[in-house]
Amino acid sequence: MPELLRHDAPDFEARFARLVSDERAAGADVRDAVAEILADIRARGIAAVIERTRLFDRWEATEASLAVTAEEIDAAVAEVAPERLEALELAAERIRAYHIRQMPGDADWTDAAGARLGWRWGPVDAAGLYVPGGLASYPSSLLMNAIPAKVAGVGRLAVCAPCPEGRLNPLVLAAARVAGIDEIWRIGGAQAIGALAYGAGPIRGVDKITGPGNAYVAEAKRQVFGRVGIDMIAGPSEVLVIADAGNDPDWLAMDLLAQAEHDSRAQSILVTDDAALAEAVPAAVERALQRLSRAGIAGASWRDYGGVILVDTLARAAEIANRVAPEHLELCVADPEALMGQIRHAGAIFLGRHTPEAIGDYVGGPNHVLPTAGSARFSSGLSVLDFLKRTTLAALDGGALAALGPAAETLAEAEGLEAHGLSVALRRADAG
Amino acid sequence: MPELLRHDAPDFEARFARLVSDERAAGADVRDAVAEILADIRARGIAAVIERTRLFDRWEATEASLAVTAEEIDAAVAEVAPERLEALELAAERIRAYHIRQMPGDADWTDAAGARLGWRWGPVDAAGLYVPGGLASYPSSLLMNAIPAKVAGVGRLAVCAPCPEGRLNPLVLAAARVAGIDEIWRIGGAQAIGALAYGAGPIRGVDKITGPGNAYVAEAKRQVFGRVGIDMIAGPSEVLVIADAGNDPDWLAMDLLAQAEHDSRAQSILVTDDAALAEAVPAAVERALQRLSRAGIAGASWRDYGGVILVDTLARAAEIANRVAPEHLELCVADPEALMGQIRHAGAIFLGRHTPEAIGDYVGGPNHVLPTAGSARFSSGLSVLDFLKRTTLAALDGGALAALGPAAETLAEAEGLEAHGLSVALRRADAG
Structure with a gap:
């Protein structure tokens, strides 16, 4: 005690x-082991993923058996008790209702100088959701990752879940069905993160990877960050x-x-x-x-x-x-x-x-994927914002350029960036 | 051509x-060099920062001379031509006006089940802004990092800027004055990122680090991510x-x-x-x-x-x-x-x-710190959101717990998490 x-x-x-x-x-130093796995996946693709899946998850993975089929999902759903399915559906509905309210708005205005300014939000094209195996294989986590992505409008969602000894929790497949996901790969660990980040054989690369995992998964997410977006290091x-x-x-x-x-x-x-x-x-x-x-x-x-x-x-x-x-x-x-x-x-x-x-x-209703280890000082739980990105907009006409151009030219000159200034000055000469 | x-x-x-x-x-492999610098700063603190500042920036740094004084900022401002100061002020005002519109709203509602739900945004306590030296020492970048942080309500802003041969661009100091920043450290590279992340001597640690830098700075930001928040790998x-x-x-x-x-x-x-x-x-x-x-x-x-x-x-x-x-x-x-x-x-x-x-x-007005190398597929330019974090809220009374509790208990049982279920069931028994 x-x-x-x-x-x-x-x-x-x-x-x-x-x-x-x-x-x-703090875990064991897995930095080098993960770097080696990721380099191997970049070099050899799906073969490197399959080899490690056989080694770490102890089943005879082949390229053909990596994907979970629609029939397998059907069978898993049929196996799950009805009250559990209903509970998953209630959870999904409440998570959806909460996250819909998080959708941010676009903006577009013209200011006093005549400059039109604003921003526009849009979803990532494809997201990869990692669902851990073993102790922490939770169908609720699949919902918490998948539903904000769906609400954000992500077109493609790919789930990776390791299958130790070839076994996959039927409830996880049922949760995938409830969330509307049909792309599920039987892979885990750093090799799954590598496959999602770089693409490997039939597994096309994604733009954003979310979901919790062990120390290898966390380190792999850290290392692929930049090539793809990640949610957090959990x-x-x-x-x-x-x-x-x-x-x-x-x-x-x-x-x-x-x-x-x-x-x-x-x-x-x-x-x-x-x-x-x-x-x-x-x-x-x-x-x-x-x-x-x-x-x-x-x-x-x-x-x-x-x-x-x-x-x-x-x-x-x-x-x-x-x-x-x-x-x-x-x-x-x-x-x-x-x-x-x-x-x-x-x-x-x-x-x-x-x-x-x-x-x-x-x-x-709120997300259960949340910042740990004191990182709530600077970060937030998973939300629709993790699956969206913002593009800023600016449009000037001749009048707005005449109003703002001189200050831009002054700062460009101060920073020693001559072409910056000239790109403004050439247009200003024309506009006014 | x-x-x-x-x-x-x-x-x-x-x-x-x-x-x-x-x-x-892709740059040289700087991973190990940066890991060694960060480990040394954790072990030896400010002495490790000063040694590397002397070595890499080639001036006789001491603990006393690391901080830029208010008098030095005054002197720099006095040295800058008035039209440049005015241009910096116009830029600051426009950046501020744009970013104020990005401030997200809090939310708080009660749903049909009687559950009160919502979220609340708040600023990070302290942010560190990295301003590169040499080629890319731009006062405009200081404004673009500092103003969103100020708009977000960050209490403490610490700037780190390397001073090759001891020199610091007076325009950068003038921009700091315009942005309302008075904490500026003459350090750069991975050692500056380490000092901001872990704290070192007089330099207290921060919660979030933003700003562009060379390959060492980018790798250091990647390695301290998790301990502190970072904006992006630029x-x-x-x-x-x-x-x-x-x-x-x-x-x-x-x-x-x-x-x-x-x-x-x-x-x-x-x-x-x-x-x-x-x-x-x-x-x-x-x-x-x-x-x-x-x-x-x-x-x-x-x-x-x-x-x-x-x-x-x-x-x-x-x-x-x-x-x-x-x-x-x-x-x-x-x-x-x-x-x-x-x-x-x-x-x-x-x-x-x-x-x-x-x-x-x-x-x-929009931010010029933007995602590079294709990362606009999944990330956004710097904004007030980088300096804020969201806390989600939930409050149930006995009625809401009676409505939602059974589904939570079903899912807890399905996931094999008995105490989860009991924490709900004990209260439900009481609430009736």
């Missing part, structure tokens, strides 16, 4: 720093719960464990101004661990990375949340609205005692 | 591929000009050279449906090169990377532009509006014969 941190203890800063150090995110999941005295310890314990059960490197932190709660919640966690099927993973996460911080005021709790910039932030307090006003950095906020973070994982 | 490419020639595809290959962007500048028969070849030649004079690796491409223009513009380029002060750089860029493509129709020209996804796109045609409707990928579009790209570099 994590020791209690008191914010007013003399060693608080040192212990807080250890709690939120980026050690969780690390282990995390929650910070701010709670006052009026909470049921069992509810909060389950919220902490819901995060911890994702991954033994996940992180769950409780910050409270109530000393009794600071004792009661860890006790409730221990009790809950007696009954949970994933107690091994959740217990390891809680033991190694969990934290309980006792503060004097909720304002102090908000300060601590801003320093952590958590992926998920629960405000389990009497007046969550007032506390939210003090929060500057968080991926997603869940307000009040009846909004457990798990609602946001599935059916809330 | 580049050879003419005809889109209907049998070898067009091969020659087009060579023209737009990413060879321009490559050499480029323009694609689509022109019909009704153009003055001298104007177009100057537009191509305005791009070419930036950098010998810049790229200028003319696409036209008029065979006479396809001959006349290269001839006009050769004439102009006789008189330009930067003819060496501009001539090398035009010779090595320039291109002229003759097409049968303007629709074909739009197709080619979409394949290139150019940073800058000029539509010098009789009906630019109609042609714009066919463009899917470009960083910035300049419509009509009286809108040379150089207007956009200085006083148009």
